[in-house]
Amino acid sequence: MEDGDQVIKKFMYMNRKAPYGTIYALESLEVVLIAAAFDQDVSLVFADDGVYQLMKNQNTEEIGMKNFSPTYSALGDYDIKKIYIEKESLDERGLSLDDLQDLKYEDEDDDWAEKDSIHLVSREELAEVIDQQDVVFSF
């Protein structure tokens, strides 16, 4: 956990709510973008209705709200490359990974090769990942 003087902790941001209808998803994304500046070990989770946050082709024109979904594709540039999607949450909603944005990052240790940020995990596997965290923020 110690890296010289700097403490590096495992931070998890758990997104469990639909993107619109409440402000949680938008404000959670604001936390994640700020957190990226702190050089911590960051993971994002999308579970329950939170999986809708990553849906492709979102259009908010008729609800008068800003469509902030394009921001997720920039997460790789913020060095956020561990994104866990809970499989059961997709299944329960009749969704698959094909319905979601394809999030990538460039691996600086591998000649900037483009790699997948998204890890599809079962509920059981997700519990293990959560267990490994130091700090879990749930939004």
Add this chain to the structure above:
Amino acid sequence: LVKFGILVNEGPYTHQASDSAYEFAKAAIEKGHEIFRVFFYHDGVNNGTSLAVPPQDDRHIPNRWSELAKEHSVDLVLCVAAAQRRGILDEDEAKRNGKTSNNVAEGFRISGLGQLIEAGIQADRMVVFGD
């Protein structure tokens, strides 16, 4: 003994989260633990309004936080972005945005989201109150 960080994600009265967070903080302090910071986000920033006037026979949630801050020097931080959206402004923010009044209750201060991340780094345990 444990150094706690607390995140409050819900507003007062509508949701029990801020009551639970308050009771938790108070109990932790009574047992000798330290509260590094309480950070208020989402509608949680409404816990820090100085303009709440609840009925006499009900608890006064913002005042209760202010007293906790006064008695035990607990750092109560309202997220600036969340607060501005919801009309919670301190004197500086009011001036900067051309508003004629401000409404941050005693013992609270307004600051950025970095304060939440810092609490996560510094605290032994981060406890989140909300849905």
